[in-house]
Amino acid sequence: MGGVRRLLRVMLALALGFAALSVGWVLLYRVVPPPGTPLMLIRAVADGAGIGKDWVPLAAISPNLVRAVIASEDSGFCAHYGFDWNAIAGALEENAEGERLIGGSTISNQTAKNAFLWPDRSWLRKGVEAYFTLLVEGLWPKRRILEVYLNVIEWGDGLYGAEAASRRFFGKAAADLTRREAALMAVVLPNPRRWSPAAPTAYIARRAAVIERRMAVVAGDGLDGCAGS
Template identity: 70%
Template sequence: MTGAAAIMRRWGRAVARWALIGLFGLVALSVAWVGLYAVAPVWGTPLMLIRAATDGAGMAQRWVPLDQVSPHLVRAVVASEDSTFCDHGGFDWDAIEAVFEANAEGKPLKGGSTISQQTAKNAFLWPGRDWLRKGAEAWFTLLIEQGWSKRRILEVYLNIIEWDDGVYGAEAAARHHFRKSASALTRREAALLAVVLPSPRHWSPTAPGPYIARRAAIIEKRMAVVERDGLADCAR
């Protein structure tokens, strides 16, 4: 073996060793981060910081325990976003299969996200739809499903989700849109808040157009099913 070849081999081993150390470091950091958020309020997220830095948006958020959020809103987001929330392990495999089929046809990579996945990406990650972000989202989804209760997942979700430009969480959203606390939201108000979640910066729960009004009526009917069948009971 020539001197150059020996140097290259040692260099390759060093790179592999440091890459492995870096990987273990990232794993340990992510586990510790998830462990912290299992008990501590999430006062800020990467999305909030990015919005504030790039768009000049505010960061209106008021953390409240889940028992200070109207049960109507809990049922509304389950009905609207993830009706199998209490039963799955973080992923809706039927929805994921549909996303992959659409992607194979050249359509954008989107959809198929459960409440657990949305919580993972909003609490820990940057906005985007690339494969790296999706992989990180899957990892954090697994971590929170293993380390948090379903109640905690929904509590974090409802406290950090975006509900208008610079408005995050159920309490800030209820006060911003309806001038009341999240605990006082009516069934209709909860349905309106839930239905705008796919595009909260463009749709308004207080000035709903015909489409939003129709969707809210559908969500209200689904909320009755969620209540009847106990589809949100894991959040009690």
């Protein structure tokens, strides 16, 4: 019995330590730009890819790109608290029918995953991702979530963040992206190492046209309202 109590005390201490460290980490990134991400390190070590990134505040990123990623990735971003339950239900149905684990990721989920976690599709990683999503949603304003997301997301081999990607693909600052350029940038996010906004395939061009129409809905319905100052 004494051994069980000691084990429980150790487990409790570890849980409390993890909670304290994770909360402190998330609070730090609320005010400090993440210097890097686990994915950046993995790509650099495993693939020899460089790390091209230029942190800019959300105010220096075109509203077109904000609307494009909301239209493409998470139209309910400003209204939900980190989870899109309808998308999750649909993903669970697909997971039950096949072997490939997928999920209804929101921008908040993707921010938590990219800023704090390793790339993996296991249930363990998904569980930790959910925990960090709750922390991010509880401790950051929506503007900060978008700001971190648009600065750390992968846009190509060794290419991270809207500013570096915009300059690489279009030769301009992220603040100057047009509607079409922003739509092309958003469309390639599901597979940025295969697709390029600067050389879109016919499929990517068609998808970008769809995103442009959705961007008008996002603007008209105020679905990007939480991105305002």
